[in-house]
Amino acid sequence: xxxxxxxxxxxxxxxxxxxAQLHLHLGRPPIQGNVLVDITVRAAQNALGNDQGxxxxxxxxxxxxxxxxxxxxxxxxxxRAGLAHKEPRRLITDPGFWNEFCNRAVDVKIKPGKSIxxxxxxxxxxxxxxxxxxxxxxxxxxxxxxxxITLFMFNxxxxxxxxxMTQAVVILGANL
Numbered sequence: 001x002x003x004x005x006x007x008x009x010x011x012x013x014x015x016x017x018x019x020a021q022l023h024l025h026l027g028r029p030p031i032q033g034n035v036l037v038d039i040t041v042r043a044a045q046n047a048l049g050n051d052q053g054x055x056x057x058x059x060x061x062x063x064x065x066x067x068x069x070x071x072x073x074x075x076x077x078x079x080r081a082g083l084a085h086k087e088p089r090r091l092i093t094d095p096g097f098w099n100e101f102c103n104r105a106v107d108v109k110i111k112p113g114k115s116i117x118x119x120x121x122x123x124x125x126x127x128x129x130x131x132x133x134x135x136x137x138x139x140x141x142x143x144x145x146x147x148x149i150t151l152f153m154f155n156x157x158x159x160x161x162x163x164x165m166t167q168a169v170v171i172l173g174a175n176l
Contacts, residue, residue, distance in 0.1 A: 006065065008040075008073040013145075015043035016070075020148035029117060030124040030154050031163075040070045074152040077145055082138035083131060083153055091156065098162075100130055105166055110174045119167055127154050 008016070019039040028035075044066065075086040085092045104126045110119055131150040135143040157163040 005072045006069050007076065008069055012040075012043055012047055013073060013077070015047065016040050017145045017148045019043055020151050023151070024128075024147050029120065030151055031120055031158050036070065036074070036151060036155060037067060040066060074149065077142065078149050078153060080139045080142060081131070081135050081145075081149060083134055083149065093153070093157070093162075097130065097134065101127055102166065104130070105170055106173055108170055110170060112174075116167065119170065120163075123163070123166065123170070124150070124154055 016039055019042060020036075023035065023039065024030075072086075075084065075091050078084040078091075079086050083094055083097050085094065105123055108119070108122045108126065110122070128146070128150045131153065132143070132146045135146045135149075154163065157166070
């Protein structure tokens with residue numbers, strides 16, 4: 001525990017990270033419903049399946065607070081890699097990371113009529129390359145979480161409107 005923050009266990013984080021790697025390896029889209037929540041719930045259910053001693057009064061509060069716990073945990077993992085900074089009430093993308101992403105995003109080649117899904121896949125690839133590079137620089141011991149944190153940051157940008165705005169700029173730039 002860290003103040004009001006409750007973080008996922010290292011064991012559960014590792015399981016979630018493996019699920020994220022599998023998600024990407026199978027070529028699934030980076031933005032697909034609540035992909036991170038789905039991955040986390042699946043990993044938690046698998047962990048509970050192995051622990052017959054878990055009681056209902058422990059399980060229910062865990063799942064009720066899972067979204068917040070997952071968010072705080074992934075914020076901290078992203079922070080260690082130099083991708084973001086967690087403030088008490090919000091997550092701030094590292095300006096250097098965002099700048100590098102935007103500069104590379106405008107170079108993404110898109111054909112007229114390219115679907116948003118294909119554009120997102122291209123932008124995700126750019127984001128993923130930068131995240132892996134930053135892990136190598138800032139947190140090499142945790143580079144195995146690069147897939148998970150790329151999904152987290154990309155979905156965070158989508159939820160906050162940054163990704164749709166970037167997509168619009170890339171489309172506009174391609175039509176000039």
